[in-house]
Amino acid sequence: MQEKYNFSEIEHKWQEKWLAENIDRADTSSAKPKFYALAMFPYPSGNLHMGHVRNYSIVDVIARYKRMQGFEVLHPIGWDAFGLPAENAAIKNQTPPVDWTWRNIANMRRQLQEIGISYDWEREIATCHPEYYRWTQWLFLEFYKHGLVYKKKAAVNWCPSCATVLANEQVVDGVCERCETTVTKKDLEQWFFKITDYADILLEDLDKLPGWPEKVKSMQRNWIGRSEGVEASFPLEGQAENLTVYTTRFDTIYGVSYVVLAPEHPLVRELVKGTEYEQDVLAFTEKMKGLNEITRTSTEIEKEGLFIGKYCLNPMSGERVPIWIANYVLLEYGTGAVMGVPAHDDRDFEFALKYGLAITPVIQDPACPPEKKEQPLAAAYIDEGIMINSREFDGLPNEEAMEGMADEAERRGVGQRKVNFRLRDWLISRQRYWGAPIPMIYCPKCGTVPVPADQLPVLLPTDVIFKSGVNPITTSESFVKTRCPLCDGEAERETDTMDTFMCSSWYYLRYTDPRNQEAPFSETAVDHWMNVDQYVGGVEHAILHLLYSRFITKGLRDFGYLKVDEPFENLLTQGMVCMDGSKMSKSKGNVVSPEEIIERFGADTARLFILFAAPPERDLEWSEQGVEGCYRFLNRVWRLAVQYRQLVQTGAAQERLFKDLDNPAKEMRRQTHLSIQRVTTDIGLRFNFNTAISAIMELVNALYLYKEQPGFTLEVTQEAMETIILLLAPFAPHMAEELWSELGYSGSVHTRPWPQAAQEALIQDEKTIILQVNGKVRDRIQVPAAISNQDLEAKVIALGKIPEWTQGKAIVKVVIVPGKLVNLVVKG
RNA sequence: GGGCGAGUGGCGGAAUGGCAGACGCGGUGGACUCAAAAUCCACUUAUCGUGAGAUAGUGGGGGUUCAAGUCCCCCCUCGCCUACCA
Numbered sequence: 053m054q055e056k057y058n059f060s061e062i063e064h065k066w067q068e069k070w071l072a073e074n075i076d077r078a079d080t081s082s083a084k085p086k087f088y089a090l091a092m093f094p095y096p097s098g099n100l101h102m103g104h105v106r107n108y109s110i111v112d113v114i115a116r117y118k119r120m121q122g123f124e125v126l127h128p129i130g131w132d133a134f135g136l137p138a139e140n141a142a143i144k145n146q147t148p149p150v151d152w153t154w155r156n157i158a159n160m161r162r163q164l165q166e167i168g169i170s171y172d173w174e175r176e177i178a179t180c181h182p183e184y185y186r187w188t189q190w191l192f193l194e195f196y197k198h199g200l201v202y203k204k205k206a207a208v209n210w211c212p213s214c215a216t217v218l219a220n221e222q223v224v225d226g227v228c229e230r231c232e233t234t235v236t237k238k239d240l241e242q243w244f245f246k247i248t249d250y251a252d253i254l255l256e257d258l259d260k261l262p263g264w265p266e267k268v269k270s271m272q273r274n275w276i277g278r279s280e281g282v283e284a285s286f287p288l289e290g291q292a293e294n295l296t297v298y299t300t301r302f303d304t305i306y307g308v309s310y311v312v313l314a315p316e317h318p319l320v321r322e323l324v325k326g327t328e329y330e331q332d333v334l335a336f337t338e339k340m341k342g343l344n345e346i347t348r349t350s351t352e353i354e355k356e357g358l359f360i361g362k363y364c365l366n367p368m369s370g371e372r373v374p375i376w377i378a379n380y381v382l383l384e385y386g387t388g389a390v391m392g393v394p395a396h397d398d399r400d401f402e403f404a405l406k407y408g409l410a411i412t413p414v415i416q417d418p419a420c421p422p423e424k425k426e427q428p429l430a431a432a433y434i435d436e437g438i439m440i441n442s443r444e445f446d447g448l449p450n451e452e453a454m455e456g457m458a459d460e461a462e463r464r465g466v467g468q469r470k471v472n473f474r475l476r477d478w479l480i481s482r483q484r485y486w487g488a489p490i491p492m493i494y495c496p497k498c499g500t501v502p503v504p505a506d507q508l509p510v511l512l513p514t515d516v517i518f519k520s521g522v523n524p525i526t527t528s529e530s531f532v533k534t535r536c537p538l539c540d541g542e543a544e545r546e547t548d549t550m551d552t553f554m555c556s557s558w559y560y561l562r563y564t565d566p567r568n569q570e571a572p573f574s575e576t577a578v579d580h581w582m583n584v585d586q587y588v589g590g591v592e593h594a595i596l597h598l599l600y601s602r603f604i605t606k607g608l609r610d611f612g613y614l615k616v617d618e619p620f621e622n623l624l625t626q627g628m629v630c631m632d633g634s635k636m637s638k639s640k641g642n643v644v645s646p647e648e649i650i651e652r653f654g655a656d657t658a659r660l661f662i663l664f665a666a667p668p669e670r671d672l673e674w675s676e677q678g679v680e681g682c683y684r685f686l687n688r689v690w691r692l693a694v695q696y697r698q699l700v701q702t703g704a705a706q707e708r709l710f711k712d713l714d715n716p717a718k719e720m721r722r723q724t725h726l727s728i729q730r731v732t733t734d735i736g737l738r739f740n741f742n743t744a745i746s747a748i749m750e751l752v753n754a755l756y757l758y759k760e761q762p763g764f765t766l767e768v769t770q771e772a773m774e775t776i777i778l779l780l781a782p783f784a785p786h787m788a789e790e791l792w793s794e795l796g797y798s799g800s801v802h803t804r805p806w807p808q809a810a811q812e813a814l815i816q817d818e819k820t821i822i823l824q825v826n827g828k829v830r831d832r833i834q835v836p837a838a839i840s841n842q843d844l845e846a847k848v849i850a851l852g853k854i855p856e857w858t859q860g861k862a863i864v865k866v867v868i869v870p871g872k873l874v875n876l877v878v879k880g
Numbered sequence: 881g882g883g884c885g886a887g888u889g890g891c892g893g894a895a896u897g898g899c900a901g902a903c904g905c906g907g908u909g910g911a912c913u914c915a916a917a918a919u920c921c922a923c924u925u926a927u928c929g930u931g932a933g934a935u936a937g938u939g940g941g942g943g944u945u946c947a948a949g950u951c952c953c954c955c956c957u958c959g960c961c962u963a964c965c966a
Contacts, residue, residue: 267884267961274883277965299966312966355964385965392966398881399964474965591960664904665892671959673892677905685904691919743894746903753903756920822899827947829899867946873898877946 053697053794057690059654063786067165075800076115076170080564080580082124088581089115089127090560090620092589092597096131096156096178100163102629102636102662102674103590105646109659110626110668110741111588112169116782117735119170120806126581127170128563130177131157134185134552136214139486143518149486150514153180163647167655168785170802175566179555184562185488186509187572188555191604192480193491193502194611200246203500207316208479210238215521216483217242237341243490243548245478247603251276252471254602263622265669268594275595277474282458283387284467286311286364286373288323295319295364295375298386298472301396302461303454305368306442307414309404310392312357312376314383315340320360323375329361333377340379355380355403367466368457369443378403386472394432401432414441415450478600480551485516485524487549495536495543504537510545523547557600560584560619561608578614583621588668591625598623624739627671629662636674644674656784657683663741663783686787689752689776693791695759700770701796708767710813717765720758721813724772727751729809731779741783748779778807823848824875825857841868848874 070076091111094104108129115127131153138149145152157178164171177184195201209218213233223235247254255276258269281300288295295311313320315337324330336358357378364373373391380399381390394404395413404411411429415437439445445453461467481490489510491503503510513528525531525547536543558572565577589597598620605619628635631642649658661682666672693700710721727747734744755772758764773795781788781801792801816837821844823831831854835844845866848854858878865877 270884271961274962279965281966297966301966353964380964380966382965390966397966399966402964472965594961667893670886670893675892675905678892681904688919740894742892743903746894749903760921820899824898824947827898827945832899865946867898869898869947873947875898875946 053694055694057687057787059656059686059786060651062790063166063168063655066786066789067168070168070170071165071173074172074174075802076119076125076127076172077174078126078128078172078581079124080577084122084124086581087115087118087123087125088584088586089118089125090563090584090587091129092587092593093130093132093556093559094160095135095137096133096153096160097137098156098159100160100167100646102644102646105167105658106629106662106668106672107588107590107626108164108167108169109662110624110739111586112659112785113663113735113741113782114586114588114739115170116785116802117806119802120778120781120804121736122805126175126563127172128175128177128566129164129169129171129173130175130559130563131160131179132552132556132559133157133178133180134487134549134555136484136486139484139518139524142486143520146518148514150180150512153178153486166650167646167659170785175563177559177562177566179488179552179559180486182509182511183569184559185555187562188488188550188558189491189503189508189510190505190572191558191608192550192554193505193508194613195245195607196502198607198611200249200607201243202246203241203243205239205241206244206479207237207239208242209235210240211235214484215523217479217481240481242479242481243492245480245603247478247600248473248475250603250606251278251473251475253606254475254599257602257606257618260618261620261623264620265623265625268591268598268623268625271594272599275475275599279472279474281470281472282461282467283470284367284391284461286367286391289363289365289372293319295389296387297389297391298470299391301393301454302457302467303439303450304393304396304414305366305391305457306445307393307395307412308366308371308373308391309394309410309412310374310376311364312378312381312390312392312403313360314381314388315377315379316383317377317381317388319389320377323362324360327361329359333358333360336377353379355399355406357403357407359407367461367464374409376407384476385474395429396432396434398432398434401429412441414439416440478551478553478603480554481548482551483523483547484549485512485518487552488555489525490546490548490550492546493534493536493543494546495539495541497541498536498538498543501536501538501543507537512549525549553596553600556597557604558608560587560601561605561614572613575613582614582616583619586622586624587620588624588626590628594625624668626668627666629672629674631674633673649679653679653683654686654786656787657686660686660745660783664745665742667740667742685749685752686784688756689780689787689791692752692755692776693773693795696769696773697795699766700773708771710767713765713768714763716758716761717768720754720764720772721768722816723751723754724768724775725809725813727779728775728807729814732806732809735782744779745783748776748783751776751779775807777801778804819871821848821871822873823854824873825854825878827875830854830857837871841870844868844874848876 089111091107115125119125133153138153141152142149179185192201209223211218211228211233213231214228217240218228218235227234255273255278258272261269279300281298282302283296283298285294285296297311320333324333355378357376359374359376362375364375366373392400392403394400394409394411396415413429415433417433417437436450439448439450439453442453445456458469489512491508491510493501493503495501513525513531515528515530516524517527518524532544532547534543534545561573561578564581565573568574601619605614605616608614609617630636634640636643646658657679661679664682665678713721730747731744734740777788777791778801785802788801818834819837820832821835822829823833845868858876861878863876864879867875
């Protein structure tokens with residue numbers, strides 16, 4: 053055994069051995085209970101960053117710990133390999149995306165192997181591999197077959213720079229998430245997944261996920277945005293048609309003083325046609341179109357609107373109501389038309405004030421003093437109250453009136469209760485090359501025809517030209533020109549590819565059976581491994597990826613391919629890796645490369661630091677000195693092993709008897725088992741790896757001191773050393789493995805059972821009791837652990853410094869917390 | 881505007897309602913050394929005190945409790961998400 057900790061040599065040696073033997077292979081037919089540990093798979097950008105290292109280290113600790121606990125662990129890795137950067141790189145360097153991507157994967161695979169994550173490499177997948185995207189296409193067809201995929205012309209978010217459509221989720225502050233170009237609107241025929249059919253169940257089933265952070269669930273709830281309201285029909289004056297509005301405050305219907313439409317609302321053109329208002333209205337609409345998403349939807353911008361010269365009738369009161377258009381009404385939500393109730397809505401209030409529209413209160417604020425009741429409102433009153441100015445509903449609490457009014461509207465056929473969602477259907481078309489082609493064919497005779505499943509995959513063509521602003525796939529004649537599967541006539545292929553969120557919405561299923569050539573996965577494999585027991589990734593995927601994955605899982609369940617309702621049983625969202633207070637990123641120039649750290653300190657140190665510096669959910673502040681501290685700690689463990697080598701080796705495999713231990717030995721042994729207990733709960737129950745590591749550090753510190761004791765006990769020392777190595781195995785797998793073999797143990801430390809805390813070792817003969825007077829700590833005493841409360845009380849009152857504090861005062865109460873504390877409450 | 885977090889030493893961070901600051905970093909002192917580095921040991925919230933110790937102390941203010949960093953109410957600051965959703 054070398055005197056010095058040579059991490060580089062050790063790490064490479066074991067990495068090669070583990071890989072050659074694939075010791076982390078997951079066996080589907082194993083009799084052990086299964087555990088599926090999963091990190092969100094990476095985009096192969098070319099290099100691993102610290103965020104990856106953190107993510108994978110967290111999951112690796114869990115995976116290794118579970119293996120030692122006797123579970124058969126599935127811990128796979130793969131590549132979310134389709135996407136824009138490959139294509140941009142292709143344009144820039146004139147290399148095909150496929151080459152760029154595979155080169156990046158090769159490099160990142162090597163980097164992953166250098167941090168010693170315990171993956172089953174035989175299950176590695178890449179979404180850009182035809183054997184993978186073949187099944188992504190199959191998935192598309194399955195959803196199509198079940199009526200959950202459709203094509204429609206839609207005003208879509210268009211990024212002029214990427215020349216593609218973006219999902220709402222990919223537009224951030226009105227600019228493209230990827231290239232930060234301002235997004236515009238464009239009318240295009242697009243493929244959609246009908247996720248809205250699943251809106252209710254996606255919302256409801258969030259309650260089935262106690263293992264998810266509340267934060268993520270609430271983000272999904274808000275995104276789905278379920279609301280209950282009424283769709284009311286306002287008859288248009290002098291026309292047969294109705295104007296439909298959606299409202300969640302039908303109780304305020306008698307307070308309507310105007311109705312307002314989104315400028316793009318199709319009725320607007322019709323209503324103003326040939327009137328004196330036409331020109332102004334069209335000009336206003338054009339102006340709105342010209343504004344980008346941010347300005348348009350910003351609450352900061354002043355409300356602006358225009359009367360369009362027409363009226364409709366309030367379906368409840370029959371009152372004549374002017375029709376307006378305004379910038380604050382969104383076409384996409386509800387019916388694109390809103391009833392304006394200035395007295396009880398902040399936005400309507402602001403609008404009415406500006407344009408001098410009537411403000412009629414219909415709900416009385418109970419807190420409003422009587423003398424103010426007749427005065428004009430200073431602000432909209434949006435809370436509960438008693439109805440006024442609402443005919444037969446006057447005097448009722450507004451919640452009650454809401455029900456009555458809705459009943460009446462339904463009876464009279466002028467309104468209908470309606471549940472509305474903010475969630476839109478999922479637009480999956482992308483006018484890009486580097487993605488899974490949508491398996492559809494357009495035949496002049498037969499129309500839109502799906503590619504038969506046995507003809508999959510629809511391969512990406514290679515005879516394409518890459519240039520900015522054009523979908524390269526359309527430049528491949530061999531791809532576009534095809535034959536109709538039905539009539540064999542000349543036909544054309546769909547040239548759009550799928551949103552990469554499609555590829556990542558089912559990869560966790562493919563891992564269960566990654567080499568299956570007949571199906572995306574076999575029933576046996578998927579039923580055996582699903583659900584994912586622990587999923588770990590960044591909170592940035594809280595909405596999109598996780599919602600789409602839940603949707604796809606529910607669809608496949610409904611089609612009969614799966615049994616599970618939800619894909620991810622437990623979710624952990626890890627914090628960012630920061631430096632100097634802000635997220636490590638290339639643009640900020642505050643990045644530390646994992647490779648550099650591994651070269652200088654080794655993978656075990658890098659892993660240990662990243663797990664020790666903060667609990668996993670929280671942001672982590674990178675600290676060079678912190679890294680050195682962890683390196684020092686591992687060296688300290690190494691030196692301990694070097695010193696004890698001879699001693700431990702002689703007893704490595706033997707049964708140990710702990711008889712006639714002296715006090716220091718008992719204390720050392722207690723420390724050992726206490727550490728086992730703490731590390732076990734910290735990893736298994738709390739995911740607090742930072743405190744788990746500090747518990748191991750304490751054990752190491754205790755052993756350093758114990759060895760200085762005259763006549764220390766061999767068995768106790770052996771047990772402590774062995775425990776340190778076992779507890780360290782999930783965190784610093786290379787060092788643990790090396791020490792395990794150097795100290796004469798056989799086999800891999802990673803296949804050893806996790807140590808168990810022996811209860812008898814934790815028992816103390818004596819305990820320290822805290823003595824308080826009126827809640828303040830005044831003294832502490834050593835007492836036999838088995839002391840009775842009476843004896844303890846008597847002892848406390850008489851002994852130590854306590855009489856000093858109770859002198860001349862009456863003890864009114866004695867609180868005893870057994871084994872811990874005595875509090876005397878005194879008076880006078 | 882709304883939602884969710886978080887405020888604890890010089891720093892990262894610990895504390896099932898029961899000794900605030902574990903562990904690590906940094907700092908101080910000592911040992912080893914010709915010397916330095918490394919290592920090992922000890923100390924390290926502030927104020928007062930030679931000392932034993934005392935007092936204060938977890939963003940601010942109230943409250944519940946024998947006992948509050950922890951539970952309840954109000955307020956302040958910071959971070960993230962979301963945003964005219966009718």
